[in-house]
Amino acid sequence: MSHITISQASELIWDLLKALEDAYWEANNCHDKDVVFNLLQILNAEYMELAKVSIQDHHYEYEVIATSKELLQQTLTSFQQSSSDSVVRQSTAVRLRKLISQLSSNLSAHT
Numbered sequence: 588m589s590h591i592t593i594s595q596a597s598e599l600i601w602d603l604l605k606a607l608e609d610a611y612w613e614a615n616n617c618h619d620k621d622v623v624f625n626l627l628q629i630l631n632a633e634y635m636e637l638a639k640v641s642i643q644d645h646h647y648e649y650e651v652i653a654t655s656k657e658l659l660q661q662t663l664t665s666f667q668q669s670s671s672d673s674v675v676r677q678s679t680a681v682r683l684r685k686l687i688s689q690l691s692s693n694l695s696a697h698t
Contacts, residue, residue, distance in 0.1 A: 591649050599693075602686055603690060607623055611627065619674075666687065
């Protein structure tokens with residue numbers, strides 16, 4: 588897998604945030620909402636940090652800023668494993684699986 592640029596990472600994280608917002612509102616109980624909210628917070632912090640990067644630098648290779656790459660990867664993996672039962676709407680589940688898979692593979696490409 589090739590490395591992604593800051594611009595591509597920003598777009599991917601934004602799309603994932605939108606899918607997670609849908610999953611949050613579609614969740615049936617507080618525990619499921621908490622699981623989604625945890626990942627939302629981590630990715631929102633990352634997106635906010637990426638938004639601070641100068642537009643002139645968006646072609647540079649993306650590296651995790653707001654947290655450790657290991658924590659982000661672990662949280663994504665944990666969410667993927669637990670979300671199979673909690674995300675009930677099929678279209679949201681498919682979007683989440685695709686986007687999380689994309690972000691995870693780009694993160695693991697940096698090792």
